[in-house]
Amino acid sequence: MQDIEDSPDLGSLTSALKSLIVDAWLRDQLVLSPKILLSIIAKQWPQFRGRYQQDSHELLRCLLDGIDTQERTRLKTHNTFVSALFQGQLKSVVTCLQCGNVSSIQEPFLDLSLPIPEQRPSVEKQDQQEYDRLKQLSDDIDPRPMSVRATQTCLDLPACLSAFTDPEILFGGNSFECAECTRKFLGGDQDMLKVLQKEVERNMINLNVPEVDIIPKVTLYYMTLKNVPIRPKNFPTEKEREGSDKPSQRLKLLKKPATKQYLLEKLPPILTFHFKRFKATWNGVEKVSTVVRFPDTIDMSSYIQKPGNWSYRLRGTVEHSGGIAGGHYIACIKKRLSFEGDVATEPEGVDRWFYFSDSQFHETSATRALDGQAYLLFYEKE
Numbered sequence: 001m002q003d004i005e006d007s008p009d010l011g012s013l014t015s016a017l018k019s020l021i022v023d024a025w026l027r028d029q030l031v032l033s034p035k036i037l038l039s040i041i042a043k044q045w046p047q048f049r050g051r052y053q054q055d056s057h058e059l060l061r062c063l064l065d066g067i068d069t070q071e072r073t074r075l076k077t078h079n080t081f082v083s084a085l086f087q088g089q090l091k092s093v094v095t096c097l098q099c100g101n102v103s104s105i106q107e108p109f110l111d112l113s114l115p116i117p118e119q120r121p122s123v124e125k126q127d128q129q130e131y132d133r134l135k136q137l138s139d140d141i142d143p144r145p146m147s148v149r150a151t152q153t154c155l156d157l158p159a160c161l162s163a164f165t166d167p168e169i170l171f172g173g174n175s176f177e178c179a180e181c182t183r184k185f186l187g188g189d190q191d192m193l194k195v196l197q198k199e200v201e202r203n204m205i206n207l208n209v210p211e212v213d214i215i216p217k218v219t220l221y222y223m224t225l226k227n228v229p230i231r232p233k234n235f236p237t238e239k240e241r242e243g244s245d246k247p248s249q250r251l252k253l254l255k256k257p258a259t260k261q262y263l264l265e266k267l268p269p270i271l272t273f274h275f276k277r278f279k280a281t282w283n284g285v286e287k288v289s290t291v292v293r294f295p296d297t298i299d300m301s302s303y304i305q306k307p308g309n310w311s312y313r314l315r316g317t318v319e320h321s322g323g324i325a326g327g328h329y330i331a332c333i334k335k336r337l338s339f340e341g342d343v344a345t346e347p348e349g350v351d352r353w354f355y356f357s358d359s360q361f362h363e364t365s366a367t368r369a370l371d372g373q374a375y376l377l378f379y380e381k382e
Helices: 003-006 012-024 034-046 057-076 081-086 125-141 157-164 179-186 192-193 197-205 214-225 239-242
Strands: 088-096 100-108 112-114 166-170 259-266 270-275 278-281 282-288 297-299 311-322 327-333 352-359 360-364 373-380
Touching: 012 034, 034 057, 057 081, 057 373, 081 270, 100 278, 157 259, 157 270, 157 297
Parallel strands: 112 270
Antiparallel strands: 088 100, 088 259, 166 259, 270 373, 278 282, 297 311, 311 327, 311 373, 327 352, 352 360
């Protein structure tokens, strides 16, 4: 934050946000207008122009992404105050239920978009038995403690977190293309290849090599997986396959049932939750008005793979009232204990909540702040 205070060449978004924060904390004004900041946002993202209803989560993401981009350019580093305060890290893990091979990638996040879980995932009736079998396999390899798995009957923030980290079953038409299963399959003997000829023909492409039987075709495919630098006539190169839209030039791996799961690897000082209250249906977009309870403090140690103190305290909420056609956002903010010199201006241990709705604001109770139809939640690490 020192860079923001001292630098005269801030980006337009960063400068406008800084001015708004300075006005809020240092100037004796009852009402503050963010019109300069909003005009800069509307210039960069045209969807925010005019007086139409917009999504507060989308606005937050545009603001943070925009400031982060400006700061990276200005400071010539990826370490900005946005990433320092808001950025955490997820690990996306895919586990093949056929061979057990595990692949994972790290994904940064500025907020966690949590589903509001249904009682039971929607599965076609004819697929239910297979789903139940794969779900049992998934439960056996789930690394999370039993206490945080999605079995809660109360619809609250921990239940939504459990649903977010719950393994997703990939099967049927949504099966996982497993390179390890394909390698093992292609490395088998000729009798096995002949037995599985139909499966190969169903899952492999036409290699554009005429009049070849199953064994040469499999051999060619195996060579491409192993990056063998030998290319038969008319066989597309890797670059040609990647740049082609023709199905006949895209290699396909064997599809196998698998699980996909998000695990938390790193949590930021400011942990932001977003509830997925708007979903697409056959009739358009509808709002999920289900009440989700959320606590004043939450211990995240059961959700993250690293030991330590992962206790967070709620600092602010954004609520959405109304529906798709017309709605309204309000915010509730918890006032910090402030000091003048070494003397606290508020009684120690007393939190004060304030309610904001456009230009109207007043002090409110913690009960009211924790009882709203939350859309965004902001927690601070203790």
